[in-house]
Amino acid sequence: MTTDMATDQASDLDRDSGSSAPSGDDTGFDQSAERRAVLKHRRGSRWAHWINFPLLTIMIYSGLRIYWADLRNPVGVGVGEWHLFDLFPDSVNEALGLERKLARGLAFHLTFGWLFAINGLAYTIYTLVTREWKQLKPGKGALKDSIGVILHDLHLRKEEPAHEGNYNAAQRITYSLIIFFGLVALLTGFAIYKPTQLSLLTNSLGGYEVARKIHFFVTIGFMAFFVIHILQVARAGFGNFWSMVTGYQLEPKKPESRSEKGQNK
Amino acid sequence: MNDDQNNNSTHDSTRNNGPDMTETMNEEAPKTISEAEFYRKSRRSFLVGGVTAAATAFGYRGLLNQEAAPGDNIPTTLRSGLEWNEDVWSRLFREGHTAPTYSPSQSSVLRVNGRHGIRSDIDLDAWELQVQGPDGEVWGTHQLSDIQALDRHEMIIEHKCVEGWSQITTWAGARFSDFADLYSDQGAADHKFVSFVTPDEDYFVGFDMPSALHEQTLLAYDMHGGPLDLDHGAPLRLATPLKYGIKHIKRIGSIQFTNEQPADFWASRGYSWYAGL
Ligand code: HEM
Numbered sequence: 383m384t385t386d387m388a389t390d391q392a393s394d395l396d397r398d399s400g401s402s403a404p405s406g407d408d409t410g411f412d413q414s415a416e417r418r419a420v421l422k423h424r425r426g427s428r429w430a431h432w433i434n435f436p437l438l439t440i441m442i443y444s445g446l447r448i449y450w451a452d453l454r455n456p457v458g459v460g461v462g463e464w465h466l467f468d469l470f471p472d473s474v475n476e477a478l479g480l481e482r483k484l485a486r487g488l489a490f491h492l493t494f495g496w497l498f499a500i501n502g503l504a505y506t507i508y509t510l511v512t513r514e515w516k517q518l519k520p521g522k523g524a525l526k527d528s529i530g531v532i533l534h535d536l537h538l539r540k541e542e543p544a545h546e547g548n549y550n551a552a553q554r555i556t557y558s559l560i561i562f563f564g565l566v567a568l569l570t571g572f573a574i575y576k577p578t579q580l581s582l583l584t585n586s587l588g589g590y591e592v593a594r595k596i597h598f599f600v601t602i603g604f605m606a607f608f609v610i611h612i613l614q615v616a617r618a619g620f621g622n623f624w625s626m627v628t629g630y631q632l633e634p635k636k637p638e639s640r641s642e643k644g645q646n647k
Numbered sequence: 648m649n650d651d652q653n654n655n656s657t658h659d660s661t662r663n664n665g666p667d668m669t670e671t672m673n674e675e676a677p678k679t680i681s682e683a684e685f686y687r688k689s690r691r692s693f694l695v696g697g698v699t700a701a702a703t704a705f706g707y708r709g710l711l712n713q714e715a716a717p718g719d720n721i722p723t724t725l726r727s728g729l730e731w732n733e734d735v736w737s738r739l740f741r742e743g744h745t746a747p748t749y750s751p752s753q754s755s756v757l758r759v760n761g762r763h764g765i766r767s768d769i770d771l772d773a774w775e776l777q778v779q780g781p782d783g784e785v786w787g788t789h790q791l792s793d794i795q796a797l798d799r800h801e802m803i804i805e806h807k808c809v810e811g812w813s814q815i816t817t818w819a820g821a822r823f824s825d826f827a828d829l830y831s832d833q834g835a836a837d838h839k840f841v842s843f844v845t846p847d848e849d850y851f852v853g854f855d856m857p858s859a860l861h862e863q864t865l866l867a868y869d870m871h872g873g874p875l876d877l878d879h880g881a882p883l884r885l886a887t888p889l890k891y892g893i894k895h896i897k898r899i900g901s902i903q904f905t906n907e908q909p910a911d912f913w914a915s916r917g918y919s920w921y922a923g924l
Contacts, residue, residue, distance in 0.1 A: 418679045418685075432696075455812060489729055493731075
């Protein structure tokens with residue numbers, strides 16, 4: 383689970399023949415004295431990403447308010463019957479304002495859940511139509527490759543991880559997984575929202591109790607992803623972050639070309 | 648978040664080896680742009696992004712600060728959200744569709760989770776059920792034996808609480824639809840809603856008629872193989888797998904058929920009025 387976007391280069395994107403992006407000129411790129419900015423994220427992905435950010439935050443927060451309401455069965459962290467601590471310790475619940483807010487939690491959750499679903503659906507259609515999903519699909523041996531990425535990120539290995547397109551193996555696995563999590567959150571959400579009207583769905587997910595547990599663990603997964611994602615984006619630097627806003631990332635300065643361009647800010 | 652229709656890129660950006668749909672979705676984002684163009688885009692993105700973020704924060708704060716309508720407890724926008732859901736799911740309601748049922752070995756005595764409306768003393772022998780029409784006119788009164796005279800139905804269902812927990816338990820009693828038939832002359836079942844209130848009027852729930860008339864909505868007097876006890880709502884309570892537990896009113900004192908959406912104890916405290924499952 384890692385990223386190392388700072389080292390992304392334009393030519394990587396071009397090489398991803400599966401991408402439907404217009405193939406720019408590969409030739410002469412490296413020799414060019416001119417600094418250029420390279421397309422990394424298309425508009426559709428960028429909007430979906432930034433719309434998702436507040437929506438997911440609201441879904442997690444309101445979900446945890448719902449979770450608080452059933453403290454008699456907390457999910458514990460520990461081995462078997464022995465719990466190191468339960469989710470979540472009182473201090474955390476209090477600090478986050480999760481206590482006694484079930485009505486609000488539900489109202490937020492079930493209102494914004496639709497927006498979360500619509501945004502997710504729009505994104506899915508978009509990636510399928512533009513074939514952007516090819517950027518995210520883990521290739522053969524991705525699992526093995528991602529170990530190399532993790533070792534590199536932990537400074538245990540020198541070699542840079544191989545990229546194909548925007549993302550290295552670990553990123554592909556992580557991002558694909560998180561999209562899958564979104565689908566699971568949605569399906570289990572509907573399963574526990576309408577266990578009678580949608581009894582087929584609920585039963586196919588293992589019943590109400592099971593669906594509810596999955597729904598909760600997916601939330602824990604989102605929170606874990608959130609932390610890792612923020613850390614990695616911070617690590618990858620501002621240019622990488624900003625490319626999620628503008629769509630483009632400026633290629634690194636080349637020593638010979640510094641004088642020609644680059645100061646027209 | 649900005650506009651990819653980039654105009655004067657000096658680089659080739661028109662070739663496209665994707666399917667035709669791509670073009671319309673994508674409006675041709677060029678693969679590379681000049682540095683000057685990048686800064687131009689950056690400025691524009693900064694503006695668009697800043698305005699969007701500010702508008703979102705502003706909107707969210709507005710939502711949090713919104714007053715609840717009189718008699719409600721959550722911001723009006725959230726109430727609209729809940730009502731929108733109610734609209735969707737009541738439209739999807741299918742009369743003949745029943746909730747899953749379970750085997751006796753999975754059933755246990757339901758946990759007691761609330762005492763609203765059953766705190767006052769009660770003389771079970773003196774208890775009566777009053778039935779009213781839309782204007783409060785009394786249509787009739789009943790003893791428990793009247794309800795027990797109707798066909799008895801038993802169901803083992805999974806009870807769900809808004810708090811999140813659930814439990815499989817057994818109920819037995821008369822179908823509410825059979826009870827409503829006693830008042831077919833008054834057209835009881837043609838009303839839009841039913842209201843149930845405890846004798847002390849401390850607890851009250853409203854039902855939409857389709858859910859009330861569903862075959863799994865029972866006026867229950869037995870639970871888990873024995874008679875209903877006081878904590879579980881003796882002598883008569885509601886039980887239905889179509890609604891959260893908050894709608895399963897205990898110790899029913901009166902029932903009213905009406906066309907106006909009845910007051911509901913938990914709805915006025917910010918929960919969904921429909922509370923359907
Ligand atoms: C990213 C998306 C979502 C997240 C992070 C999320 C999170 C949560 C969490 C943490 C809970 C508490 C679970 C527990 O008590 O064990 C919950 C409950 C619930 N969620 Fe979600 N959820 C999401 C999407 C949805 C969607 C799309 C729906 C659908 C319609 C939904 C419907 C529900 C319902 C009905 C409950 C239980 C309410 C209750 O028991 O009173 N969720 N959610």
